[in-house]
Amino acid sequence: MTGSFKTQMLHKGDFLREWQTIEDGSIDLVICDPPYGELRRVHDWDNKPDFAVVSSILNHLLRSPTGQVAVFSSAKMLTEVETAFSKYFDRRFIQIWQKPNAQVMHKDRPKPDVEFVSVFHRKGCKKDQRVFNWEDVAQQGKPYSRANRNLQQTNLHAKKRAIDVNATGLRYPSSIVHHPNRPAMTSAEKAYGKHQAQKSLQHIINLIRLLSNPGDTVLDPFMGSGTAILAAIMTGRRAVGWDILEEFVAMTAKRIEMETAQGVLI
Numbered sequence: 317m318t319g320s321f322k323t324q325m326l327h328k329g330d331f332l333r334e335w336q337t338i339e340d341g342s343i344d345l346v347i348c349d350p351p352y353g354e355l356r357r358v359h360d361w362d363n364k365p366d367f368a369v370v371s372s373i374l375n376h377l378l379r380s381p382t383g384q385v386a387v388f389s390s391a392k393m394l395t396e397v398e399t400a401f402s403k404y405f406d407r408r409f410i411q412i413w414q415k416p417n418a419q420v421m422h423k424d425r426p427k428p429d430v431e432f433v434s435v436f437h438r439k440g441c442k443k444d445q446r447v448f449n450w451e452d453v454a455q456q457g458k459p460y461s462r463a464n465r466n467l468q469q470t471n472l473h474a475k476k477r478a479i480d481v482n483a484t485g486l487r488y489p490s491s492i493v494h495h496p497n498r499p500a501m502t503s504a505e506k507a508y509g510k511h512q513a514q515k516s517l518q519h520i521i522n523l524i525r526l527l528s529n530p531g532d533t534v535l536d537p538f539m540g541s542g543t544a545i546l547a548a549i550m551t552g553r554r555a556v557g558w559d560i561l562e563e564f565v566a567m568t569a570k571r572i573e574m575e576t577a578q579g580v581l582i
């Protein structure tokens with residue numbers, strides 16, 4: 317790993333103050349996993365930013381009209397995120413991330429075993445301009461050809477063909493995804509990423525493949541252990557990231573260095 321890699325891609329500082337060092341309209345996709353202040357009493361990194369400010373900054377930085385942003389949030393923060401981003405962006409869809417290892421927190425409600433990823437595009441981006449590479453994240457199944465079971469259900473389905481053909485076997489992605497979070501990740505994944513809010517590498521790889529193209533530039537303004545930076549490099553995208561704490565910038569640099577040395581990069 318060279319010094320130039322670190323200075324070009326990984327920045328130590330307050331993204332909300334330093335974002336102007338990025339050229340306007342140069343970012344294709346933002347993976348945004350901000351602090352939500354819900355763990356503030358235990359972790360000093362957990363200071364919630366003003367989402368109205370974050371969305372305004374990202375509106376400057378995202379390419380027009382195709383730039384997209386994927387924002388992680390708990391159920392509690394979903395409305396606040398939606399309200400802040402709706403000034404500059406339209407929501408495309410919400411992905412539900414189901415976590416396998418959630419603990420019971422309160423006896424008057426279900427386990428908090430889901431988190432949300434809200435995907436927004438810039439206002440004015442036409443349908444055929446929106447990147448959605450679903451084949452790149454599709455599960456492979458068996459090809460089939462069978463009677464269309466939905467045919468009689470609604471007027472919408474009535475226009476469909478009587479025979480439903482899937483020649484490739486690829487299964488269209490669901491809105492619900494299942495990925496482990498800490499501490500259920502494999503020890504290999506946790507070896508270099510040691511952030512309390514570390515996200516699943518496979519989950520971020522899938523988001524980047526789905527929402528951007530090879531050669532595109534991915535920004536992570538709150539990178540933590542650098543999962544999105546690593547995922548961007550692994551999928552042939554350019555990456556740029558910030559973290560306000562030196563320990564996490566160093567963690568990301570080390571993680572990329574070690575994963576590169578082990579030949580993980582493709």
Ligand SMILES: C[S@@+](CC[C@H](N)C(=O)[O-])C[C@H]1O[C@@H](n2cnc3c(N)ncnc32)[C@H](O)[C@@H]1O
Pocket residue numbers: 329330331332349350351361362363365509511513514515516537538539540541542543544558559560561564
């Ligand atoms: C939820 S964590 C990100 C975890 C990351 N997705 C991962 O997989 O490891 C948010 C990170 O944002 C950083 N942070 C908080 N405020 C920031 C700011 N104003 N600018 C840059 N980074 C900030 C925190 O230090 C923390 O590491």
